Amino acid sequence: MTDLEKMREKLQNQINYHNILYYQKSKPEISDAEYDELKKKLAAIEPEAYATQDSVGAPPDERFSKVEHQEPMLSLENAYDEQGVEKFLSKIKRFLIADEIEILCEPKIDGLSFSAIYEDGKFVKAATRGDGFVGEDVTHNVATIKGFPKFLQDVQGRLEVRGEIYISNSDFLKLNENNEFANPRNAAAGSLKQLNANITAKRPLRYFAYSLIGGIEKSQSEVLEKLEKLGFCVNEHRSLTSSLNGMLKFYNEIYDCRYNLDYDIDGIVYKVNDLVLQSRLGSTHKAPRSALAYKFSAIYAKTKLNKIFIQVGRTGVLTPVADLVPVNIGGVLVSRASLHNQDEIKRKDIREGDVVTIKRAGDVIPQIVKVDEGSRHTNMPEFVFPDICPECGSKVQIEGVAVRCPEEFNCKAQIVEKLKHFVSKDAFDIVGLGEKQIKFFYDLELIRQIPDIFILEERLKEFSLKEHHGWGEKSIANLLSAIQSRRVISLDRFIFSLGIRFIGQVVAELLANYYVSYDNWYNSMSSNDVELVGIDGIGEKVAESLKSFFSQERNIKMLNDLTAYLQILPVSSNSSDSFLNNKIIVFTGKLRAMSRGEAKVRAKVLGAKISSSLSTKTDYLIAGEDPGSKYKKAMELGVEILDEEQWNRLC
Numbered sequence: 001m002t003d004l005e006k007m008r009e010k011l012q013n014q015i016n017y018h019n020i021l022y023y024q025k026s027k028p029e030i031s032d033a034e035y036d037e038l039k040k041k042l043a044a045i046e047p048e049a050y051a052t053q054d055s056v057g058a059p060p061d062e063r064f065s066k067v068e069h070q071e072p073m074l075s076l077e078n079a080y081d082e083q084g085v086e087k088f089l090s091k092i093k094r095f096l097i098a099d100e101i102e103i104l105c106e107p108k109i110d111g112l113s114f115s116a117i118y119e120d121g122k123f124v125k126a127a128t129r130g131d132g133f134v135g136e137d138v139t140h141n142v143a144t145i146k147g148f149p150k151f152l153q154d155v156q157g158r159l160e161v162r163g164e165i166y167i168s169n170s171d172f173l174k175l176n177e178n179n180e181f182a183n184p185r186n187a188a189a190g191s192l193k194q195l196n197a198n199i200t201a202k203r204p205l206r207y208f209a210y211s212l213i214g215g216i217e218k219s220q221s222e223v224l225e226k227l228e229k230l231g232f233c234v235n236e237h238r239s240l241t242s243s244l245n246g247m248l249k250f251y252n253e254i255y256d257c258r259y260n261l262d263y264d265i266d267g268i269v270y271k272v273n274d275l276v277l278q279s280r281l282g283s284t285h286k287a288p289r290s291a292l293a294y295k296f297s298a299i300y301a302k303t304k305l306n307k308i309f310i311q312v313g314r315t316g317v318l319t320p321v322a323d324l325v326p327v328n329i330g331g332v333l334v335s336r337a338s339l340h341n342q343d344e345i346k347r348k349d350i351r352e353g354d355v356v357t358i359k360r361a362g363d364v365i366p367q368i369v370k371v372d373e374g375s376r377h378t379n380m381p382e383f384v385f386p387d388i389c390p391e392c393g394s395k396v397q398i399e400g401v402a403v404r405c406p407e408e409f410n411c412k413a414q415i416v417e418k419l420k421h422f423v424s425k426d427a428f429d430i431v432g433l434g435e436k437q438i439k440f441f442y443d444l445e446l447i448r449q450i451p452d453i454f455i456l457e458e459r460l461k462e463f464s465l466k467e468h469h470g471w472g473e474k475s476i477a478n479l480l481s482a483i484q485s486r487r488v489i490s491l492d493r494f495i496f497s498l499g500i501r502f503i504g505q506v507v508a509e510l511l512a513n514y515y516v517s518y519d520n521w522y523n524s525m526s527s528n529d530v531e532l533v534g535i536d537g538i539g540e541k542v543a544e545s546l547k548s549f550f551s552q553e554r555n556i557k558m559l560n561d562l563t564a565y566l567q568i569l570p571v572s573s574n575s576s577d578s579f580l581n582n583k584i585i586v587f588t589g590k591l592r593a594m595s596r597g598e599a600k601v602r603a604k605v606l607g608a609k610i611s612s613s614l615s616t617k618t619d620y621l622i623a624g625e626d627p628g629s630k631y632k633k634a635m636e637l638g639v640e641i642l643d644e645e646q647w648n649r650l651c
């Protein structure tokens, strides 16, 4: 197999894997945008693979009976830009040798396709699309959907209705309180594909019908009218046009007002209106030639900003956040966007009630890219940034672009955020102590500061938690044992978990490696002899922040209380017998055999601590070519100097 073939196979396997998760299990592991990315990569190798999305689908779930579709349920060819739409229109005109063709434009509902069969007007069977040829029997489940017709007036023989089942955005937000589903469509799929239809009946499923097989209608617009007459829910938005401009106009109109719909659409569907022409056009093996889906961007969307509210973070910074009308971007329902700070709001002139363009890419927090000023109502006031903390009412302080609440030890929001950080996954990782529980214990005055976590067990002996909703004997026992199991912790995690400003994981690790033990770190920090800035990778800001933290008596007391409950493991180096272990070294000049970066990594592996400034504490100066002033200073201080040859022998 060539490399290209291997890559092709790998990509295809990945796509198949995600297809199964997505279509069969309704439990996707990746976002739609990431899925599209895989498909694009495959398309680069195998162009026809990208022509249609969902072209493969997945074989029907074995737990359900199979239903063979009399006519395959094909997916649609996709376009991602105006050129794609233009190409589609000119292609069908050429195919039919026609100058003008009527196109019906409809929103593309982002739900789950279904087919429903009626015999002499009686609903007899419903199926999912499955792989397009064979679907899953979901008759009992579909029968529970509110407003789904069981009997049709004046219908003889076999009639098949197709459409899309979905859950509205607002219903989804209510249903998904525990974040069980990635987006409304997954929730709809998970709700429909239940072996027990009673569960389906409890879910807020809705549907739109858009296609009819076995009728006498002559056009797609007549089909929609007929479906309405028969009592089906049919989407109200549609437009008949025969020009490219008309098609694009409909797309833009729907794109602009999409947030008002309360259900997900992921694009526009264009269909040749005349059903005779549709059948003349026929289909490729994957998609009908008579229809096209013009997909919305997976990164940008427009929506309305309801309100700007202020969050107070762990370090007291007031951050404005936009509360949005939920809109689906790349498979994720977005209802919040970061506004960063006061300046950002001013610079972009963002006001409550504005229609805004949101960008969501990867796992980055969604951002507001721009405001649609044309849609702003007159007299909409500018946003006024509060001058008191919305959480505790203290007067805020301005620090550059940041606005901060100074009440570090009294502001509930800051304390709760600090506690949240302390128990988070990369810190103490205490399972079962989330935001909800922290606020709960805070309000009961059981946990008011970090050390309280470790005396919770003591305190609960005089407190009956079981009287409070949501706490069973088992959940209490689980929480206490989770806390108990975290009493031993590595130094770097410990430092990180304190949530000191500017001390992230990387800096915490640098500090831990440099100071090796907690006592050593604590003693150095609380003495005046702090040489932090010398540590490689640690700047002025971090040093200032640590100084300020250790200058507060309450922090010192907190540390002393806390460490009494803990065993903090010193940094163990596998290099304890290395010559450089625990030695402080400084580099100067250019090394010939390796880059400075590589030399530093090797030194760290050997247990050395790297500093960027010389002092009497420095053990060795490693001097390469053209060493400069440090060389002279080392001589003056009496620091031992190693040349490159000596250094190379050591590592």
Ligand SMILES: [Zn+2]
Pocket: 312, 389, 390, 391, 392, 393, 394, 405, 406, 407, 411, 412, 413
């Ligand atoms: Zn406050």
